[in-house]
Amino acid sequence: MNANLYALLRQGFPQDLDNLAVETDTGLRYSWRDLERGSAMMANWLQSLQLPDGSRVAVQADKSVEALMLYLATLRAGHVFLPLNPAYQSSEVAYFVGNAEPAVVVCTPANFGWVSKIAFQAGTRYVMTLTDQRSGSLLDRVAHHSDQQTPVQRQPSDVAAILYTSGTTGRSKGAMLSHANLGSNAQVLQDYWGWVPGDVLLHALPIFHVHGLFIAIHAALLNGSPMLWHAKFEPQRVLADLPRATVFMGVPTFYTRLLAQPGLTPGVCAKMRLFISGSAPMLVDTFQDWQQRTGHTVLERYGMSETLMLTSNPYRADARFGGQAERVGGSVGFALPGVSLRIHNEQGLPVAVGEVGSIQVKGPNVFGGYWRMPEKTAQEFTTDGFFITGDMGTLDDNGYVRIVGRSKDLIISGGLNVYPVEIEDALNQLPGVLESAVVGVPHPDFGEVGFAFVLAKPGATLAPQALLGSLKEQLAGFKVPKQCQVIAELPRNAMGKVQKNLLRDMALTLTLDLP
Numbered sequence: 001m002n003a004n005l006y007a008l009l010r011q012g013f014p015q016d017l018d019n020l021a022v023e024t025d026t027g028l029r030y031s032w033r034d035l036e037r038g039s040a041m042m043a044n045w046l047q048s049l050q051l052p053d054g055s056r057v058a059v060q061a062d063k064s065v066e067a068l069m070l071y072l073a074t075l076r077a078g079h080v081f082l083p084l085n086p087a088y089q090s091s092e093v094a095y096f097v098g099n100a101e102p103a104v105v106v107c108t109p110a111n112f113g114w115v116s117k118i119a120f121q122a123g124t125r126y127v128m129t130l131t132d133q134r135s136g137s138l139l140d141r142v143a144h145h146s147d148q149q150t151p152v153q154r155q156p157s158d159v160a161a162i163l164y165t166s167g168t169t170g171r172s173k174g175a176m177l178s179h180a181n182l183g184s185n186a187q188v189l190q191d192y193w194g195w196v197p198g199d200v201l202l203h204a205l206p207i208f209h210v211h212g213l214f215i216a217i218h219a220a221l222l223n224g225s226p227m228l229w230h231a232k233f234e235p236q237r238v239l240a241d242l243p244r245a246t247v248f249m250g251v252p253t254f255y256t257r258l259l260a261q262p263g264l265t266p267g268v269c270a271k272m273r274l275f276i277s278g279s280a281p282m283l284v285d286t287f288q289d290w291q292q293r294t295g296h297t298v299l300e301r302y303g304m305s306e307t308l309m310l311t312s313n314p315y316r317a318d319a320r321f322g323g324q325a326e327r328v329g330g331s332v333g334f335a336l337p338g339v340s341l342r343i344h345n346e347q348g349l350p351v352a353v354g355e356v357g358s359i360q361v362k363g364p365n366v367f368g369g370y371w372r373m374p375e376k377t378a379q380e381f382t383t384d385g386f387f388i389t390g391d392m393g394t395l396d397d398n399g400y401v402r403i404v405g406r407s408k409d410l411i412i413s414g415g416l417n418v419y420p421v422e423i424e425d426a427l428n429q430l431p432g433v434l435e436s437a438v439v440g441v442p443h444p445d446f447g448e449v450g451f452a453f454v455l456a457k458p459g460a461t462l463a464p465q466a467l468l469g470s471l472k473e474q475l476a477g478f479k480v481p482k483q484c485q486v487i488a489e490l491p492r493n494a495m496g497k498v499q500k501n502l503l504r505d506m507a508l509t510l511t512l513d514l515p
């Protein structure tokens, strides 16, 4: 049997290949046959280059259906897909290209000058261009190739993609994901999230990240479901297309921005079956506001580049506990079928209910290792083969997982652990506070202390000292940040994750004369 992921996804295509597969927000319509033929032509071009097995194809392009075809073509040709955020600048691209040594690099025509220079220096043989307007040298080149292709034979453990971690806490590492990692996770999610014939996915996520590229696209392809394809997330456009969709996947910022639109009503969500959120924590306020405004309960799930999806809130309320299991705000739900998830304390023992520990996982979805970093890989697995996610979390009586933050964001103050999420939750409950983020900064006496950044609700004025005073009434003194700064916006990466490394830098530049 061929373990090539494309062969699995292809099985999900509908019988009638002339059905709609993708409709873009500029009105272009692609059938399943178009996806099949377009990706075959690109795969044939890749194969004609006679690259060594496992060659990397790095793509830094704007979101387009042709970029999706290029991903599928790379799978079909048996090579390794390496997506890069189009926002990366030359020093970042130089690192990724230097590290991954791709045989092929595809970029936008606007970036060709500097990208090709970097790529040729790193030994790349082919640098092509691709626009989001169906043009570029890639398309010119593939036009001469046949639109028939049989996916190259792959073993389950062969690498299909390398995703560079977002690197908010250090140098980016390339997570190697195999055909079996991606295929097994896609199949589990198709079942767990109850995909049915007739589903339509509204796709507004970027496609250089695990969420938009793998979780969303694999689900739609495997289910033979059409995608309403938005080049960028624009709340107005999402609202305009929601009445035609049944499934939406977003990062929490998408939900808060949609909530700010008066047009978000139960009416526009009438056909919707499922709203899914992930990649960053959703505030309980957002979860509740969404329920009130739309009548739908967001399903929050948790995963990462190295492991794909790990946990999910239940799709059906009857999934557990005799019909009692619900989607719970602030929780990321249960370990998915096939995923072993445990939370261990510093002694390496399972934590008690409610106690914080290190989340560790094992399963067919867990990656094989970091590209050319065997020592880093070894460090992040336990001796019994569990991957140490780097996330800290708790389990409740019913088995719901809660994430309290990255272990690297943990603040150790006077030898005691302070979990930023606990402080952020308390801050968010205070009148006038919209959102907050707490980071650790060095302190001569305590080693480290918390530094809080807060955002005010529209029209509210916040007094930082008063906020800290209120926290002192609720929390043990060692947990209360020593300094608080009101800011207009939290720095976030493209997936809506708060960039705590940038906040730490900001905190350090602010006068630190801490008590």
Ligand code: AMP
Binding pocket: 165, 166, 210, 277, 278, 279, 280, 281, 282, 300, 301, 302, 303, 304, 305, 306, 332, 389, 391, 403, 405, 406, 495
């Ligand atoms: P990435 O590899 O870029 O997808 O980032 C993965 C990290 O995002 C995880 O290790 C978590 O720290 C965080 N993350 C993903 N989903 C959630 C979620 N639902 N709640 C809280 N954190 C999340």
